Each structure stands twice: as C-alpha cells, then as structure tokens.
Amino acid sequence: MNQTVEHQPLKIGKLSFDIPVELAPMAGITNTAYRRLCKEYGDGVFVSEMITSRALVEKTPATMRLIQFHESETPRSMQLYGVDPKTIAEAVKIVVDEDLADHIDLNFGCPVPKVTRKGGGAALPWKKDLFAAIVEQSVKAAGSIPLTIKMRKGIDEDHLTFQDSARAAVDAGVSAIALHGRTAAQHYSGKADWDAIAELVEIVKARADIPVLGNGDIWSGQDAITMVEQTGCDGVVVGRGCLGRPWLFGDLQAMFEARAGRISWEEARALAAAPKLGAVMDAVRRHTELLIEFFGDDEAHACRDIRKHMAWYFKGYSVGGDVRRALAAVISLEHMDEIFATMDRDMAYPGEGAEGPRGRAGRPKRPHLPEGWLDTQTVENIDFTELAAAEIDGNGG
Numbered sequence: 001m002n003q004t005v006e007h008q009p010l011k012i013g014k015l016s017f018d019i020p021v022e023l024a025p026m027a028g029i030t031n032t033a034y035r036r037l038c039k040e041y042g043d044g045v046f047v048s049e050m051i052t053s054r055a056l057v058e059k060t061p062a063t064m065r066l067i068q069f070h071e072s073e074t075p076r077s078m079q080l081y082g083v084d085p086k087t088i089a090e091a092v093k094i095v096v097d098e099d100l101a102d103h104i105d106l107n108f109g110c111p112v113p114k115v116t117r118k119g120g121g122a123a124l125p126w127k128k129d130l131f132a133a134i135v136e137q138s139v140k141a142a143g144s145i146p147l148t149i150k151m152r153k154g155i156d157e158d159h160l161t162f163q164d165s166a167r168a169a170v171d172a173g174v175s176a177i178a179l180h181g182r183t184a185a186q187h188y189s190g191k192a193d194w195d196a197i198a199e200l201v202e203i204v205k206a207r208a209d210i211p212v213l214g215n216g217d218i219w220s221g222q223d224a225i226t227m228v229e230q231t232g233c234d235g236v237v238v239g240r241g242c243l244g245r246p247w248l249f250g251d252l253q254a255m256f257e258a259r260a261g262r263i264s265w266e267e268a269r270a271l272a273a274a275p276k277l278g279a280v281m282d283a284v285r286r287h288t289e290l291l292i293e294f295f296g297d298d299e300a301h302a303c304r305d306i307r308k309h310m311a312w313y314f315k316g317y318s319v320g321g322d323v324r325r326a327l328a329a330v331i332s333l334e335h336m337d338e339i340f341a342t343m344d345r346d347m348a349y350p351g352e353g354a355e356g357p358r359g360r361a362g363r364p365k366r367p368h369l370p371e372g373w374l375d376t377q378t379v380e381n382i383d384f385t386e387l388a389a390a391e392i393d394g395n396g397g
Helices: 032-041 053-057 061-066 085-097 121-126 128-142 162-172 194-205 221-231 248-259 265-270 277-294 299-313 321-327 333-340 384-391
Strands: 010-012 015-017 021-023 045-052 077-081 103-108 147-152 177-180 212-215 235-238
Touching (some): 032 045, 032 248, 032 277, 045 053, 045 061, 045 103, 053 061, 053 077, 053 085, 077 085, 085 103, 103 121, 103 128, 121 147, 121 162, 128 147, 147 162, 162 177, 177 194, 194 212, 194 221, 212 221, 221 235, 221 248, 235 248, 248 265, 277 299, 277 333, 299 333, 321 333
Parallel strands (some): 021 045, 045 077, 077 103, 212 235
Antiparallel strands (some): 010 015
C-alpha cells in the first residue's frame, strides 16, 4: 500500500523540479522534438541527447543542431561525454559562457562499444584518477551551473565502480548522481539491481545532501513509486520505458502527485494512460510535426526519423503486418494520414500487450575496452592519443 509523504521538490543545485522524474538521454531519440512531446504529457527533467565534448568545442554542424532547445524547454539540460578532462572542462565552459544550458550532466554510463572501446561511458570510472579529474575540473568550469553525473554499477560484477565514483563525485561538488542498476556487461539485459541504488543512497547521504536518482526497469508510474520506496532515492530516470509512450510522463506525474497527497492513489491510477488507437496515431502525428520543425521544415527527413518509433508506438495493438510495413516506410504527413485513415481509431487499449519492457534488451556481452584497461585503476601507460577518438564523434554520441 503506497503511503503519502511530505512533498519535497527535487533540487539540483539552484534548480527545483516539482516532479522528480528525468528523461534519460538516448542517442537518436531524445532530440528537442521528443523532449517537447514528452513534456506535453507531464513534468520532469528532460535531458538532451549525449553530446560529444570535442564536437561541441569544435562546434560541428551536427552537434550545434543537437544542442538546440526550444523556447518552451526550461530549464535546459544538456548531457556531455568524453575522456579528456581538459576537453570536457572546455566544453562545459562553452556551455556556461554562451548560455547554452541551465544544467549539465556528464555521462559515465553508456555501454555501447564505440564509446567504451575508447575508454568512455561506463568504462571510464574504472580509472579513478581520470574520473576524479574530469568531475573536479568540470564542476569548477560549471561555476554556478549545477553539474550532475549519470553512471552504471561498473564494467561487470568483478569490476564495480559506483561506490568509489560516488564518493569522488560528492567530494568534487556535483549537484546530483544518477545510477543505472546494471553493469556495462549487462547492457540492457536482465533485471536492474535496485539494491545497488539503495547502497548508493547510503553512500551519498552520508557525505552530502544531494539527490540520488535511480534508473532501470521503470515501465510504469507504479514502478517509479516502488523504486523510491524500496531504495530511498529522490527520483527516477526513465529511458526505454517511454519509447513509443510519451504519455508515461503523465502517469509518472500523477503517481508522484498522489505520493505528495495532492490527489488520491485511486485518482492517480485512474489517470494512467490507456490510449485508444486514435490517440496513439495523434501522438505519432504530433511527434512527426515536431520533428519537421526540428529538422528545419524537412518533412522527408522527419518521416525517415519517425519510422524507428513506429513499432514502439503500436506495440500490442492489433495492427496488421501490411499497415506496420507501410508505417515503417512513411514518406510524408499526407502519406501517414492515408495510412491512418485505414485504421480503427476506436480500437481499445490492449493493456499488458502495450506495456512492460520495450526496446532491445539484448544479452549480456563482454564489454569492449581499450587494451590493458583493467590492468590498473589509474591512467598510467594509457595512450591518450588513441582515446581521443572518443571525443571526435561529430554526431553528438
């Protein structure tokens, strides 16, 4: 039975968020179009795609497009990643000096090979001195702008890093810490370790009064409340759970409103989205319209981009294979409307079929790391000219 508690807004430095929910950065997904769409359903912290620090320093065209925020996006949250303390600090300083964001998050959790094989993402915290240098220099460069970090448990169960990284980050002065309860080796497979999130809460709260956010297996508003109650964390980070379900942020808001005693638990559960097929189609069209705006009125580009979302949006609905194939090849809004005209707008919500895990969980896999990376926990004998390649990915990560 969920209990109401005294409401405490999520405070990240000088920023305050009434609903303690964060949209996780997802490459190719959380551009300004999708952030705006999610925010139309519920409040929270909506973070940009992962931005490569050197690409920002060099102001590559692709990166400058990715760091765009719509005027409705306030406060503006940007995530950076890289491996070189100097370059990341320089990127942070650019964000501050050019007023590009109101909150900066550093990524130490990405498990994809192109990032970890160059020592970035979830691989980096293994090098304690490198991690500490990045966080310390970035906090200093950020000045009054709150700087937070997001990380995983570690590389694998034999090489956990989150405990030491949390202590170093708190000592460096970060404003919040988020933990995905999986290792890099797990990728997105298996079950997230919420006990690790609870352990992190104990470590952090013993040293400083800053928020801890939990990430992993948040598929519903109830999941978020359960995580907070089980772990003691201050809020949640949602990634794959909102793929094709931007209305999840409305569900999350309702549940946290109930936890604060503003509405009853019964009212919150009654507000949980159960969209008929027509409402899903409306969301897809709205998403596409926002993408057209994001891509500079390039309708064809927007339609190519929305295709990857189609399977997520229509998961569980009895939509025939021919229709699904047509949606996966949509070329214009007019074409989309023609397809939608053949579909039953009154088709009922399929319940569990549209809920639960989404996106590719995959299987555990051996992390791709620089040669000799696990030999020591310091950067001695590491070739930084090779690692620097992690900083040059002009697509923003």
